[in-house]
Amino acid sequence: MKILFVTSTRIGDAVLSTAILRYIIEKYPSASLTVACGPLPSSLFEPIPGVERVITIHKKAFSIHWISLWATTVTQSWDLIVDLRSSAIAFSLRAKSRKILRSDKKTSDLHRVEELASLFNLDNPPAPKLWISNSMEDMGQKLIPNGSPIIGLGVTANWMPKVWPSKNFIELIQRLTRKGKIFSGKRFAIFGSTNERDIAMPVIQGLTDTECIDLIGKASISSVTACIKRCSFFIGNDSGLMHIAAALGVPTIGLFGPSPAERYGPWGDHCQSVVSSESYHALIGKKDFDHRSSANLMNGLSVDAVEKATCELFDRIKGSASG
Known part of the structure; x- marks a missing residue:
């Protein structure tokens, strides 16, 4: 056939x-x-x-x-x-x-x-899934050597209004890596393409007290996929990287503002979308909205909201694994 x-x-x-x-x-x-x-x-x-x-x-x-x-x-x-x-x-x-x-x-x-x-009249949609070849696994191993668990961060996006501010990512990780918190002692991998380095660098430079693996522009998309597979958790803006993490079965937090989470949120019980206090329709419905603008539209998404969702998902996944 x-x-x-x-x-x-x-x-x-x-x-x-x-x-x-x-x-x-x-x-x-x-x-x-x-x-x-x-x-x-x-x-x-x-x-x-x-x-x-x-x-x-x-x-x-x-x-x-x-x-x-x-x-x-x-x-x-x-x-x-x-x-x-x-x-x-x-x-x-x-x-x-x-x-x-x-x-x-x-x-x-x-x-x-x-x-x-x-399209196929399916009542129960199958989940997206990606496969990893042996060569991809080998590359992932080289880029992220064995060690303490890895948390993946997708701090970039293909449209600047969708990018959660760097200072928010930094504050979130600082909170979650404190002694006794869920990411204490864990490593972080920062993902993005070469032309997104300027967006990612403030986060990398701001996480001075954590072990960060800088993968911005340093791997092909297949190698990046293998690296994300090695992550125990992923937090990222609405982007292809976020969907890759979800399709690999990695617990995923997706951050949303001027894009509809109900349409493009990461799919699966192991995922959670966190949405700005200003709705998608409110953000794009403003009189001065211009999709060509580079103005950030993610300020309505608080660090408190993302921290709460991350901890809840972490506990839910941990509970499912122990159960």
Whole structure:
């Protein structure tokens, strides 16, 4: 059975789409899968069982990238095409069956995982899942050597208004690493890309009394994924890193302000979204709101709220493990 799976160019959306890919793999365990996605998340699909080929979609002017994808896939007769991009590609290829995601008012208010599940009429959405290859594990081991437990911090995001202030991250960790607190004696790994170093450096420089592993721009996305897998807990802004942590089963705290947690919160019982006192609709509904602005919109999320949620999730996970 030949299946073409067309998914996102963004890391976060691509990771969330592994929920439906997981369902397909479990339903058709002997199928041969071809995944088409953007360059950033492409390496995340390579270790997935049944994935025979990953086609990287490089965006081009006038949507020429779709023509390139068509030329690469047109010679194959597909048993199933799953198109999460709502493109015309599914109708231009030979296929016995097609599933094309089209957001509408009925699904746009659902969590993205639930919306994806609706494509196959699934009442109980499968959770996103990422696989780690042996080579990825080896790289993760090199970047984060064995030692005391690691807490992952995703202090950056692809949009500055979503970035929780550095001083808040610093105060949170200082509180949680005090003697007798839940992160006392633990190490911290700081994640982000090379162009996000200026955002992350105040946090790294501010955590003078803790052992920090600076991974900003020092690893590929596959290596970063392996490193996050080694974390015992993750706290981060709404970002692809947050979704990677959740998909790996790492207890995850997601920080939200000008993005809807009910739509894009980290998925699973091991996760918790913490939302600004100013709602998403209130933040983006302001008269002077401009999505191109770099003004921070996370000041309504207090350190107290994040500390409380972190401790509650930590205790809940600890209780589940002991039970």
